[in-house]
Amino acid sequence: DSGVTQTPKHLITATGQRVTLRCSPRSGDLSVYWYQQSLDQGLQFLIQYYNGEERAKGNILERFSAQQFPDLHSELNLSSLELGDSALYFCASSVRDVYTEAFFGQGTRLTVV
């Protein structure tokens, strides 16, 4: 158990819908990262937050947004969903920044039908 909790574990939704994925980082970790992993593909970096502020952005679609709350949990919002958004979405956290070990959650498997 990495200590990073992601909910829900599985999500099935229809095209055009909007979903929210939630991540609770390890206690004391200030950084949260979000990744998308499509079937048999690599991890695509979406966005990183540090202590409530956006720190770095990857190839995140405009339909996607995220935030980190004062209690340090984070949410990833995906809207106007398309079939191609079906993937595993991982959240990771680290104590400080990218130079410290990152701990990954179990992921949320999103299926868009």
Next chain:
Amino acid sequence: SQKIEQNSEALNIQEGKTATLTCNYTNYSPAYLQWYRQDPGRGPVFLLLIRENEKEKRKERLKVTFDTTLKQSLFHITASQPADSATYLCAPLSGGYNKLIFGAGTRLAVHP
């Protein structure tokens, strides 16, 4: 643009042998490099971090080297076991560059 290359072909080796995986990077100069292991459908798990001035780092059966001249890191698993079968990811990190970005990974299969 910055690029991370890992061998996309699976590496098949016999149990007991040493597995060597390669991570090459271009167009930047990382000060750190991390290696992770990922099993199917699971989140990656951190293995080792090496700094540019360390050249080599060991942890049990794992050894990582970091050659900033060649822009390459090698990841070795000695006395490999079937349980080592997984995808291994590298993440070179530049000082001040805040994106934790991974290579595509190399799949290792250790056969009994």
